Amino acid sequence: MHGSRGVDAPAVLRVTPLTDRTGWRAAGEITLPTRQVWEGVLERLADRDEDVCYLELSEVTFVDVAGASALAATVQRLPRRRRVVLDTPPATLQRMLCLFWPDLSAIEVVA
Numbered sequence: 116m117h118g119s120r121g122v123d124a125p126a127v128l129r130v131t132p133l134t135d136r137t138g139w140r141a142a143g144e145i146t147l148p149t150r151q152v153w154e155g156v157l158e159r160l161a162d163r164d165e166d167v168c169y170l171e172l173s174e175v176t177f178v179d180v181a182g183a184s185a186l187a188a189t190v191q192r193l194p195r196r197r198r199v200v201l202d203t204p205p206a207t208l209q210r211m212l213c214l215f216w217p218d219l220s221a222i223e224v225v226a
Contacts, residue, residue, distance in 0.1 A: 125148055126143065126144040126146050126147075126148040126149050127143040127144065127149065128141060128142070128143040128144060128145060128149035128152045128153060128175075129141070129142045129143055130142075130152060130155075130156050133169055133171060136169050137163065137165045137167065137168050137169060138160070138168045138169030138170055138171065138200075139156050139159075139160075139169075139170060139171070140171040140174070141153075141156065141170065141171070141172055141174070141175050142174035142175065143174070143175065143176065144175070144176055144177045144178075145175060145177065145178040145179065145182035146177065146178075146179045146182065147179070147181070150181065150182065150185070153182055153185060154185055156170075157185055157186060157189040158189075160189065160199065161189050161192060161193060165197075166196055166197055166198070167197070167198055167199075167200060168197070168198075168199050168200070169199075169200045169202055170199060170200070170201050170202065170204075171202040171203065172201055172202060172203060172204040172205065172208070173202065173203035173204075175204065175205050175208075176205065177205065177207065178204075178205055178207055178208040178211070180211060180215075182208075183208055183211040183212065183215070184215075186199075186208075186212075186222075187212070187215070187216045187219055187222075190219060190221045190222050191219065191221075193221055195221075197221065198220075198221045198222070198223055199221060199222050199223070200222075200223045200224075200225055201222060201223070201224045201225070202225055203225070203226055204224060209224055212224075
């Protein structure tokens, strides 16, 4: 069974800075073909000094386990005062975070 992209369409992840708060907006898929883009965003997030950083994910259609793992690993390396707010993430990402990283309090999910 094929996804909505079709057989030959490559996975795409578009990322732009948020203009109203510190963070980025992502749209597309977080999978093996887009992993480098996702990990680049996470590196920039980790390099920031702000206490709160936002990832607006309402237009992300899919996150694989490796993408969720990269997010969790990045957040686990942040200083204790810092947190990441996931704004409208896909349900699959929320489920993976609850299942594999239930005590990761530095991630906040908002709708």
